[in-house]
Amino acid sequence: MRKVPRVVLGKIGLDSHDTGMRLVSSLLRNAGYEVIYAGLFNTPETLVKAAIDEDVDVVGLSFHSGGQVEKVHRVLELLAKKKANIPLVVGGVIVQDDIPKLKAMGVREVFVPGSSADDIIRFFRGAFGGGHQA
């Protein structure tokens, strides 16, 4: 893994609640990560393409309107098809029942409301390295 891990952040679908993703984007940048901000209105296809084209180390997906299990499933399917072994992190309003489901599918971590900035950065450092020293 390169010294400065590269993360792509995006939302899939038509939901446009982007406050959380913007915040995480600036958190990660300030902590020394390189963030590719894919923003709103991605399809699983466009997001996976961005992840591969930009050669990222982590994909971060944000959800606020449900349907995350189906969408994450599709993203994982596409990544597998491209033989791209890129870890996935999910954040947003995720109903409790979906968290074990997402993790069983292979999502590395799920951050729900209440996750602190420290939690997120600590996890990224532990899992993907990089970032400034705390």
Added chain:
Amino acid sequence: MGAPEETNKRLRYLISEGLTGISISCDGPTLVGIDADHPLAEGEVGLVGCSICTLDDIEVIFSDIPIESLRPLLIYAQPASAIIFAMFLLLCKRRGIDIRQLEATIQNDPIYQMSGGALECLDKFTPVELAMRLSLDTIEYCAKNMPKAKPIGINAYNVRERGVDAVTEVAYGIGLAVDMAAALVERGVGIDEFAPNISFFMSTHIDFFEEVAKYRAARRLWARVMKQKFQAQREASCRFRVAVQTAGSSLTTQQPLNNIIRTASEVIASVLGGVQSIRATPYDEGICLPTESSARIAIRTQQIIFEETGIGNTADPLGGSYYVEWLTNQIEDRAAMELEEIEKAGGVVAAIKSGRLERAVNDAIEKRQAKMSVGEDVVVGVNEYVVAEEDVGIQDIYRADLGLEEKRKEYLMRYRSEREGQSVSRAREELLKLAKQGVNLISPIMQALEAKMTMGEIADALREAYGFVLRGA
């Protein structure tokens, strides 16, 4: 609720609980003006609201509901807003309802209707020029045919909920109203013909006195703008009419029942600020669509405050308080300054395109997070008084029916196959032709609907008239 049938059932329940106005939230595809079977709608149908694609859908939603005695509220983004408004007009026509008497409210905001990324959303699904025209068409149509309708509710709520402060909310709200009023005057509609029916939609946030002062300040600023800039003659033109919703963004996912208290406090601030109508946000806002029980508590919150506390016995009860008067002056001055800057930038659309609003939003989000993480801003249950392992405390989380998408696709396929192909293509040609001319599009859209064009097809024809291609499909 996802399906028109389900929405109709919930509406009837709420009416039996004492509801006096009705509004139907739509799903993502409807919000951006595409049908449920569009490729971009995949995985989105019925997720956050009702899927509305055809004139028949509106018939189903309002079946057995006496729309003439309720105050219907249509809240959609363009181009769906104008199309659903046209569906509604046809529904009234079929039922023999006199639209001149109808007290309908159409939010009809051309640009703020999407929840996030004003800049990213502005031209993504519909060219902003088309959105603006359809909103102006709706207002003009109402000024001529529906004197009791409120054809524009500027959605400053969504601007505020993205993180900016009360001052920016007032400035961008009034700023958009000014731009639209100027465009209507240019069309030849007299200011006093439509201004009395302009209203605003704002967010009552958690800072109690600031919110009271905000509504007082906005009222003064609006009156001044109408008198000085537009030379409005009628007193009604100068009245700042505002519907509010309590701030969804002030509610927490943690310990969600605490939100009932937050909402109650915001309802009280709204009443003391003198607003015209209030929607109390249900306590499960941060988790799911409201359940029957959370929707009921939201209604009861208002009923207790209005009917038990006597809070509405006098207007402006905080007028004369040194603190509230001082805050009102502060907000009024700062909002007037920001409004002037927006005007200098060339209006609200230009200000958004320049990234001005975007920067304000990003700054606000970061500032708020910084304050919360050092504990300068306390949010109970989030950064203070946290409980370790909590049961969400909501037993019946509403989950969307993921099978709905297939049902809606089948429905649309049937709808399209059962109509007369020739009259549809004729209607499409006619609509395209009229959209390229400068005419008011409400009646042409009604004709297209009667020829059984769907919402998405009409939206596409309008986009095509503007040479706009929807990307991402």
